[in-house]
Amino acid sequence: MLRFIGRRLLIAIPTLFLVITVAFFMMRAAPGSPFDGDRKLSPEIEANVMAKYGMDRPLHEQYGAYLAGVVQGDLGPSLKYKDKTVLQILQENYRVSLTLGLSAIILATVIGVSLGVLAALRQNQTTDYVVMTIAILGVCIPTFVTAPVLVLVIASKLGWLPSAGWNGGALPNLILPIVVLTLPQVAIISRLTRAGMVEVLRSNYIRTARAKGLPENRIVRRHALRAAILPLVSYLGPAAAGLITGSLVVEKIFNLPGLGKFFVISALQRDYTVVMGMVIFYAALILILNLIADLLHAVLDPRVRLS
Amino acid sequence: MTGTILTPGSRVGAETMEKAARGRSLWDDARRRLLRNKAAVGGMIVLGLLVLAAIIGPYFTPYAYDQINKDHVWAPPLTQGHLLGADSLGRDLLARLLTGLRVSLAIGLVATTVSLIIGVAWGAIAGYLGGRIDEIMMRVVDVLYSLPFIFFVILLMVTFGSNIILIFVAIGAVEWLTMSRIVRGQTLSLKHKEFVEAARAAGLGDGGIIAKHIIPNLLGPVVVYVTLTIPAVILAESFLSFLGLGVQPPMASLGTLIANGAQDMELAWWLLVFPSLTMVVTLMSFNFIGDGLRDAIDPKDR
Numbered sequence: 001m002l003r004f005i006g007r008r009l010l011i012a013i014p015t016l017f018l019v020i021t022v023a024f025f026m027m028r029a030a031p032g033s034p035f036d037g038d039r040k041l042s043p044e045i046e047a048n049v050m051a052k053y054g055m056d057r058p059l060h061e062q063y064g065a066y067l068a069g070v071v072q073g074d075l076g077p078s079l080k081y082k083d084k085t086v087l088q089i090l091q092e093n094y095r096v097s098l099t100l101g102l103s104a105i106i107l108a109t110v111i112g113v114s115l116g117v118l119a120a121l122r123q124n125q126t127t128d129y130v131v132m133t134i135a136i137l138g139v140c141i142p143t144f145v146t147a148p149v150l151v152l153v154i155a156s157k158l159g160w161l162p163s164a165g166w167n168g169g170a171l172p173n174l175i176l177p178i179v180v181l182t183l184p185q186v187a188i189i190s191r192l193t194r195a196g197m198v199e200v201l202r203s204n205y206i207r208t209a210r211a212k213g214l215p216e217n218r219i220v221r222r223h224a225l226r227a228a229i230l231p232l233v234s235y236l237g238p239a240a241a242g243l244i245t246g247s248l249v250v251e252k253i254f255n256l257p258g259l260g261k262f263f264v265i266s267a268l269q270r271d272y273t274v275v276m277g278m279v280i281f282y283a284a285l286i287l288i289l290n291l292i293a294d295l296l297h298a299v300l301d302p303r304v305r306l307s
Numbered sequence: 308m309t310g311t312i313l314t315p316g317s318r319v320g321a322e323t324m325e326k327a328a329r330g331r332s333l334w335d336d337a338r339r340r341l342l343r344n345k346a347a348v349g350g351m352i353v354l355g356l357l358v359l360a361a362i363i364g365p366y367f368t369p370y371a372y373d374q375i376n377k378d379h380v381w382a383p384p385l386t387q388g389h390l391l392g393a394d395s396l397g398r399d400l401l402a403r404l405l406t407g408l409r410v411s412l413a414i415g416l417v418a419t420t421v422s423l424i425i426g427v428a429w430g431a432i433a434g435y436l437g438g439r440i441d442e443i444m445m446r447v448v449d450v451l452y453s454l455p456f457i458f459f460v461i462l463l464m465v466t467f468g469s470n471i472i473l474i475f476v477a478i479g480a481v482e483w484l485t486m487s488r489i490v491r492g493q494t495l496s497l498k499h500k501e502f503v504e505a506a507r508a509a510g511l512g513d514g515g516i517i518a519k520h521i522i523p524n525l526l527g528p529v530v531v532y533v534t535l536t537i538p539a540v541i542l543a544e545s546f547l548s549f550l551g552l553g554v555q556p557p558m559a560s561l562g563t564l565i566a567n568g569a570q571d572m573e574l575a576w577w578l579l580v581f582p583s584l585t586m587v588v589t590l591m592s593f594n595f596i597g598d599g600l601r602d603a604i605d606p607k608d609r
Contacts, residue, residue: 015450023462030466140590142542144549144562145583148569156573245457249549253569263458264550267465279458 008294012287019283020070020276024063027272034079034270053079070280076273080266086277089262094281096166096258100250101243103178108185108239113229115186116193117220120228123198131190138187143246147180147253164255177250181243188242192235196228203227226300233297237290244282337527340603347599350592357589361409370399372406373557384577392577394567398557404582407559408589414474414544414560415537421479422540423533426486431517431525433487434494445491448484456481460543464552474553478543482536489532493525527604534597538590545586561586 035041035049050056054065069076075086119131154176155163167173200206201224209219248260259278266274341347365372369388376397384392384400391400433444463477497503498521506516545562547553554560561582568579 011446011450018450022459026459026462026466030462031468136591136594140538140594141587142545142590144546144565144569145586148565148572148579149583152572152576152579241456245546248457249546252550264461264552267461275462279462282458 004298005291005295008291012291015287016280016283020067020280021063023276023279024066025059027267027270027275028059030270032270034272036270053077066276075277075280078271078274080269080271080274086273089274090259090277090281093257093259093262096256097247097251097260099174100177100181100247100256100258101240103174104181104185104243104246105239107178108182108189109232111182112186112189113193113225113232115190117197117225117228119190119194120197120201121220128194131194135187135191135194138183139191141183143180143184143249144253146183147176147250150176150180151253164253166256173254177254177256180250180253181246184246185239185242188235188239189232192231193228196231197224200224200228230297230301233293233300236293236296237286240286240289244286337600337603341599344599344602346595347603350595350599353588354592354596357408357585357592358412360405361412364405365402365409368399368402368405370402372398372402372559374398374402381575383575391581392575394575394578395571400577400581403559403564404585407561407564407582408585410471410554410558410560411541411544411562411586411589414471414478415541417475418479418482418540418544419533419536421475422482422486422536423529425480426483427490427522427525427529429483430487430490430492431494431521434491435498435513435517435521437495437498441491445488448487452484457546460547461550461552464547471554471558474544474547478540481543482540486529486532486536489528490525493528494521497521497524531597531601531604534593534600538593538597541586541590541593561589 033055035046041049047056054062057065066076073087075090078084078086078089081089115131115134119128122128151163154160161172161176163176165173206219206224209223214223244260247258248264250256251258251261252264259281262274263278266278370376376393379387379389379393379397379399380395382389382393382397384390387393389399389401391404393399394403429444429448433441460477460481463473467473503516503520506520511519541561544553544560545565548560548562549566551566554563556563564582565579565586568575568582572579
């Protein structure tokens with residue numbers, strides 16, 4: 001087990017290194033600099049500012065210095081938000097994104113698995129068709145369509161919920177963003193669960209369990225579900241990536257102070273260190289989730305050997 | 308069969324024999340199954356109409372997509388000659404929608420082709436050569452899989468400015484990973500088949516075998532995946548456009564239209580509703596065709 005984790009970490013670290021390298025040089029290749037403000041700085045002042053952030057040195061030296069900092073957990077100062085380090089910005093804003101992402105994935109799993117199991121048990125009946133229609137709609141209606149439409153109908157026309165803002169994380173402000181993030185995940189999860197369940201229900205050991213005379217309820221819960229949700233575990237990593245992508249849209253539309261909103265703005269403003277910090281944060285998050293997924297897979301599936 | 312007794316030399320017999328001998332190829336079977344699938348046929352009809360509208364539609368609208376009319380600002384649908392209304396600059400939504408659909412479909416097609424070429428080449432080479440090379444090539448894919456790709460696409464757009472060629476390449480370069488995995492898996496199972504051995508025995512080199520024997524035989528799953536990649540690409544481009552990083556005005560794509568519609572939706576619902584509907588219908592028809600093709604070509608659950 002430990003060796004397995006060790007091996008996966010050995011792959012994860014070069015991956016993270018690659019991410020940092022590519023992002024660093026891409027960001028620097030972009031025309032413009034973080035100090036191109038509305039007012040043009042005089043050459044002397046600009047030189048001073050560049051020197052202050054070490055940006056007067058050759059690029060490879062800056063890269064080395066940045067890497068050294070990252071290894072020590074120092075992501076540098078923000079170039080746009082005066083007096084703030086990148087870590088502070090991450091700390092101040094991750095809560096919004098985390099709340100949205102976690103709620104969405106938990107809700108989507110509960111609803112998606114239930115719908116998927118229901119559809120599999122009533123295969124080719126009306127319930128199945130209804131669930132699968134929802135699944136197709138969920139995949140085909142992107143978040144940037146559901147979000148404005150829901151705001152228009154539920155917030156603007158009906159006035160049931162606030163249309164935007166964080167408001168300290170009050171529940172009414174959270175409902176619409178979470179619903180928007182959850183819908184596509186429900187669609188994918190229910191599809192995966194249904195497919196897994198249909199296959200498992202046909203297998204020999206389920207037939208054995210039936211032959212033993214176990215009640216259907218118990219067969220589904222104890223024997224079938226465990227095997228059927230295995231594909232879901234592998235979906236953990238991609239789900240996180242999907243939620244992050246979705247949060248970029250949702251945070252923009254609902255005007256929420258999360259990380260996603262920061263990323264695009266910072267990239268456009270050439271706030272190098274903030275962009276890098278977010279890329280590292282999200283890459284590490286996805287790598288860790290993939291590792292957890294692999295471990296869970298091994299624990300749940302006795303056929304997988306950790307080697 | 309008809310139950311006719313086949314006497315030697317009879318014409319009926321010869322015809323029947325000929326029919327039987329011609330047989331039904333796998334592709335014939337697949338086409339038959341596909342045409343029986345109502346959702347897939349519906350998807351094909353709708354998509355055909357959409358493609359037709361995108362190609363010839365812009366020539367028949369009364370206004371050009373970038374024509375600004377000061378007197379027609381916020382014109383609701385069916386007024387002042389605007390079938391679907393007009394936007395904040397008085398531009399005709401129908402013309403913009405058709406142009407946007409054209410751009411989105413073109414991006415879907417081109418970026419998918421890019422991903423197809425990279426993915427098939429990568430997967431076929433890795434699977435066919437096997438061993439060390441295979442391991443390294445697939446490890447690269449694994450590593451790329453675990454990257455937050457959307458960030459790189461965003462960085463790419465920010466770095467080089469959003470021109471349409473770059474959108475093609477950036478999205479195509481992201482979408483090839485799954486394709487290469489599918490192709491590699493197929494190649495692994497194909498390369499030990501007798502006909503490949505026969506080709507090798509006849510003196511064909513590795514390149515020739517990959518190009519002439521491996522790739523044509525893995526078309527099935529690739530076709531299925533292509534029909535599912537196109538909507539994913541359209542979605543990715545729209546997502547970029549929504550964040551303001553995709554197609555730049557006055558050009559339009561479905562994503563930019565939806566983004567603008569979302570800004571102005573309180574004043575002009577039609578700017579949000581019609582582009583959104585078009586987007587959803589387009590994505591759905593692709594997905595129906597893709598699902599239908601998968602059931603037809605790879606009928607695991609028949």
